[in-house]
Amino acid sequence: ADLRGPTSRQPVRRTAQAPARTPGPGRGGGGGGGGGDGMRGLAVFISDIRNCKSKEAEIKRINKELANIRSKFKGDKALDGYSKKKYVCKLLFIFLLGHDIDFGHMEAVNLLSSNRYTEKQIGYLFISVLVNSNSELIRLINNAIKNDLASRNPTFMGLALHCIANVGSREMAEAFAGEIPKILVAGDTMDSVKQSAALCLLRLYRTSPDLVPMGDWTSRVVHLLNDQHLGVVTAATSLITTLAQKNPEEFKTSVSLAVSRLSRIVTSASTDLQDYTYYFVPAPWLSVKLLRLLQCYPPPEDPAVRGRLTECLETILNKAQEPPKSKKVQHSNAKNAVLFEAISLIIHHDSEPNLLVRACNQLGQFLQHRETNLRYLALESMCTLASSEFSHEAVKTHIETVINALKTERDVSVRQRAVDLLYAMCDRSNAQQIVAEMLNYLETADYSIREEIVLKVAILAEKYAVDYTWYVDTILNLIRIAGDYVSEEVWYRVIQIVINRDDVQGYAAKTVFEALQAPACHENLVKVGGYILGEFGNLIAGDPRSSPLIQFNLLHSKFHLCSVPTRALLLSTYIKFVNLFPEIKTTIQDVLRSDSQLKNADVELQQRAVEYLRLSTIASTDILATVLEEMPPFPERESSILAKLKKKKGPGTVTDLEEIKKERSSDMNGSAEPTSVNSTPSPSADLLGLGAAPLTNSAPPPSSSGSLLVDVFSDSASAVAPLAPGSDDNFARFVCKNNGVLFENQLLQIGLKSEFRQNLGRMFIFYGNKTSTQFLNFTPTQFLCLNLQTKPVDPTVDGGAQVQQVVNIECVSDFMEAPILNIQFRYGGTFQNLSVKLPITLNKFFQPTEMSSQDFFQRWKQLSNPKQEVQNIFKAKHPMDAEITKAKIIGFGSALLEEVDPNPANFVGAGIIHTKTTQIGCLLRLEPNLQAQMYRLTLRTSKEAVSQRLCELLSEQF
C-alpha cells in the first residue's frame, strides 16, 4: 500500500553496485509527459492493473479490456487516430504482461499509414514488437514503408527503416533489398537516415543474404569509413564487418581505411571527438567495431598500414598503464572494452611476438584486478592466447594465479573460465599439477560444471600421461570423487588403455583391487574393477593378500548392490576367472548354479548364468583358454571423451555433430562395452561346437545380407542395417497420409502419427514390443537430413508394451532423401538391428493455396522456364477412380482446385512448400487417360529440384 515501497519510485540510475548518488531535485512538472497528450485511458488502465490484488483479478481486468478494445475495433463507428493509438498502447502493455495479442495488427497498419507523426510512430512500434507473418498484412506494411521511404522526410524514412530492421522478414528483403543500398550511398541522404539504412541492410543481409546482391554500392559503402559523422562510420563498420566475413575480397580495401580511422581516434586527445568521447575515452564503441572488422582479415600486407596498426595497438596497450582519467567504472569499462578488443586482434593475427607477450602481461595484471568483470574477461582472453606458440609459455607463468582463482572466486562463471584456462594452458610440463588441482576442485565444484571437469581431467590425464600408472590413479580418483559424473566414455577409455598397454596392466589390477576394498565404492569402480580383474587378475594372484578366492569374494560382495548391466559384466568376469584360476572353478560354479542366478527374473542375467555354467562344465581347459582368451588390443582411435567434450561445449557444425554421433555409437557398441564384445555367446552360435574359430571382436564384418540378426561380435554392429524388406512400399503409403503402421515383423511394430504445419512437424513414433520378453538397450536413432530433434526413449521395453518417441522436425531447405530410422536392441541374447525410412517427405511441408482459374494459369505461365517444369507419363498402378485421386492430391498437401482446368477430367493443385529459409510455390496438373490407363503428371515450381522430387513422390501414388 506504500507508494514508496520497494518498487517504483527509486531513481533507476542509482546502481545497486555503486553508492547512491545524491537524489535529484525531484520530478519536474511534465518530465514524463511523453507526447504531451498523456493518454488518460491508458494511465487509468495501467493503474487498475497495478491495483489488482491477485493474478486472477489481473487476468479478469485484462480480458475485460481486450473485449472492450476488440469491440471498439470491430464497431461501426470509425475510431479517430487518438483512440486507435490509445488502444494500441493498451495492447502493447497487455503484451508486456505476458499475454498473447492476436488482433490489432490491422489498426496498427492504419496508424502507420497515417500522415500524422504520432500515429505513424505508434503503428510502427506495434508492428515491430508484435510482428505477424500474415502475408496480406506484410503487403500493406510494405506499401506504407515504400511511401515513407519515398517521402524524403527524414523522420518518416527513419521510422520505416527501423521497422524493416526490426522485422527483417524475407518479404521485406524482397521488397527493399534493392532500394536501401541506394539510400545508403546517395549523397543527399541525412546522416541519421544513413545510419539506419546501414543497419537495415545489415539485418536484411543476415536474414536473407541471397536477396542482397553485391554491386556498385559496395565500394561506396567502404568509403563511409571516412565519413565525417562518427555515427555513420559506426553503423557502416558493423555492416562491413558482416559483409566482409562472407565476401572478404570485395571489402579488402576496408582494412587500410579502418586502420587509418582507428589511428586517428586512438591518437586524438580526448576532447577532439567531442560527443563521441565517453567518460574521457575517445569513441570507444567505434574503436571496438573497427578492431572487430580488422579481425576478419590477416595482418595487413602493406608495411605502412601494418606499421600504423602496430603503432595503434601499442598505443592502446600503453594507455592501459596510464593512470585513469576518472574513477567512474564507465571510464574503465570503455577503456578496457577497447583494450580487450585490441588484444583479441593481436591474438587473431598471432604474428607479433612482442605484442603477444605484452598482451599476455596485460591480461596477467587483470587476473588480479579487483573488478570481477575484468578477471572474467582476462581468463577468457587468455584461453585463446594459450594456443599461440609465441605466448603459450608466457601464459603458463600465470598458473598459480589461475589455480588461486579456481579456489577463491565467488562467482561460478569466473571459476568456469579458470577451469577452461587451466585446460588450455596444460602441457606435459604442468599436467600433473593441473590435473591434481582440478581433482581437488572437483570435490567442491558446482554440480553444473562437474561433468565437464571430469571430461577435461580424463582427457588431460590421457594426453599427457608419461607414466600410465598416474593415468590409472587419476581416473580411479575421478570415479571416487565424482563417480556419478563419470560417463561411460570415461571408464570405457581407461579399459581400452589398460588393455592396449602391457606395462600398466599389473599396476591397474593392483590398484583397482585396493580401491575395491573400500566399504562403499561407486558402481563405476565395480565395473572397471570387474573388467580389469577378469582380464589381469592373474597378475596379482601370486600375492596371498589378493589370491584368486579373495579377488572373487571381493567382487562378489559388491554383486548384489549393483544394477543389472554391472551384474552381467561381473558374470563375465566370473567365467574369465574360471579360465584364469581353475582352483576356484567349483566356487564359481556354485554361485552360477544358485537359484538367484539360474532363475533370475532378468533374462540377460539368467542366460549368462546358464551358458557360463554350461561352458565351464563341458568345455576342456584348452577350449576355455581359447574362448576366454585375453582381449586383443583395441584399434587406436580418437578419444571418445574428446568428442563428448566437444559436444558438450557447443553445437559446432552439423558435420561435427555427425562425426561425434558416429564415434560415440561405434565406441559404445563396437568395442568398449564389455558385455557385447567379451564373451557372451550369441544363442545363434552353436554352443557345443566350441571347436570353431575363437570368437573375438576382430571377426570380419558381416556381409550386408539384409538379415535382421547382425553378428554381435562384429565391430560394425552399430552400422546402420540395410533397409528392412518391404519398407519401401510402406514408405510410399505415407506420402499422402500421416498416420498408420510403418513397419512390422515378429518382434516389433512401429506405428506413426504425425502432423505438419508450415516448415515444422511433429511425429510420434510408437514402438510396440510384440513378444513377451523385454527388449534391452533399445536405441532408436534417426539419421538426419533434416533438422530433427528427438527425446531419447527408455532403453528397456517390456514385453507387450509400447513406448513412444516424439520427433520434432524442421524443414530447413528442400530435400530429397528421407531420414533413416535405425533401431538397435537386445532381444533375449540376440542383438537386433534394423532400419526403415521415416516417411518425412518434402510434400509434408505443403500449405494448400486456393486460387482462381485466372490466377492459376497466370502463375503457370510465369513458371514456363523448362527447368521449372518436370513431367512424368506413367501407367496407372491402381484403378483410376476420380474420387480416390482427389483424396490423394489433397492428402499430398496441395489444394485441389476445382473448375480451373478447362478439361473437367483433369486435376490441378496448388500449394506452397515451406522451408525455414524459403517458400516455394508449386503448381501441379494431373491428366488421366482412361483408355490407355495412363497418367501425365506435370509439376511446375520455381526450383527444379523441388519439381523433380514432388513429381517422383506423387507419381508413385496412382
Add this chain to the structure above:
Amino acid sequence: MINAILVFNNHGKPRLVRFYQHLAEEVQQQIIRETFHLVLKRDDHICNFLECGSLFGGSDYKLIYRHYATLYFVFCVDSSESELGILDLIQVFVETLDKCFENVCELDLIFHMDKVHHILQEVVIGGMVLETNMNEIVAQVEAQSKLEKAEGGLSAAPSRAVSAVKNINLPEIPRNINIGDINIKVPNLSQFM
C-alpha cells in the same frame, strides 16, 4: 547481435521486453522467467556476464546485465559483441532515459512504455546498435517530442476532450489521478508483485 533486451524489476515483473529474434510468445515468456531466475540469484558484486546455456538455443549467447536500484537491465547478446561495450551501452541507455524523463524511475517505464520504446529505438534497432552518443540520442528524442507537441497542439485537443467526456461515465476511474503530472498520487497503489 543483440537478441533480446529485457528490463524487469526486483520481483521479476517485466518492464520492457524487446526480442530481436522471432520467438513464439510462450518461448519469450519462458526466457524472461528463466533470465530473471538466473540473474536474481547472483549477488551484486560478482561479474556482470553469465552464460545462459541453451536459453536461446545455442551456447554462443551471454547475458550481460546491470542492476540499478529496483530494475535489472539484461541484454542477451552473441559472441560478436564486446561484453564491456554492452555494459556501457546499458549505461548509455539508462542515462538517456534519465535525461528524457528527468530522474527516471520504474513508474516512468510503466506509464510511458511507448516513449521508452521510442528511446530504445534510437539506441538499438533490429538487435544492432544504432547510436551510442547520448547527446545525439537525446536530440533525436527531443525532435520527436517537438513533432508530437506540434501535432498534439493542433488537433489532438478535440479528440482528447471527446475521450475525456466518454470517460466520465466509467465508474472505476479514481478521481484523483492527475495525469498532467507524473507524480500520480493514488493512495491505494499496491505494491506490484
